[in-house]
Amino acid sequence: MIKLIVGLGNPGPEYLMTRHNAGFWFVDALAKKLSLSFSFEKKFQAEVCRYQKASIDCWLCKPQTFMNGSGAAVQAIVNYYKLTMDQVMVVHDEIDLSPGTVRLKKGGGHGGHNGLRDIIQATGNSDFLRLRIGVGHPGSKDKVVPYVLGRASADEEEQIIQSFSLALEKSDQFFQDNLNKLMTELNKKNKPEADPSA
Secondary structure, X not given: OOOEEEEOOOOOOOOOOEHHHHHHHHXXXXXXXXXXXXXXXXXXXXXXXXXXXXXXXXXXXXXXXXXXXXXXXXXXXXXXXXXXXXXXXXXXXXXXXXXXOEEEEEOOOOOOOHHHHHHHHXXXXXXXXXXXXEOOOOOOHHHHHHHHOOXXXXXXXXXXXXXHHHHHHOHHHHHOOOOHHHHHHHHHOOOOEOOXXX
């Protein structure tokens, strides 16, 4: 059962609508659906809110440490509430998926994503869920940084935001013991992976 949902992004208005902040976009949308509001918690270096309903007790988190320091917030919350990393879901932008695509997976490497890299280094554990939000690939490796730190076209931005709909519709399953059904549903409703040579 998920106890912590972490959206990855960079703080500040200049980064608000960049592709790299797709994780922030998603947890903001989830908080809105659950009628929650974020507040800054200094000890976690993050904006957080808490969802409690029946047997559900889950934190939503937006680290305010910048992407490369995301692990500090995750480790602080995990340690404070004595969570295990298999109770954590990290939501992040994914350049290897086309805009409009969302996939859920468990475990794996960081795939070059600095936020995932820092979380794995800080916690010493990669056995957490990842909700991967497709933002597309710029076509070559040397263009990745300006690409993810730039804003998507209006059409791609709309595709990215619309891709949240199924995950938000099924969000109650985030808090259930068995996520396999949700993983299957999300992963079959997909566009092709982005073509980095395009």
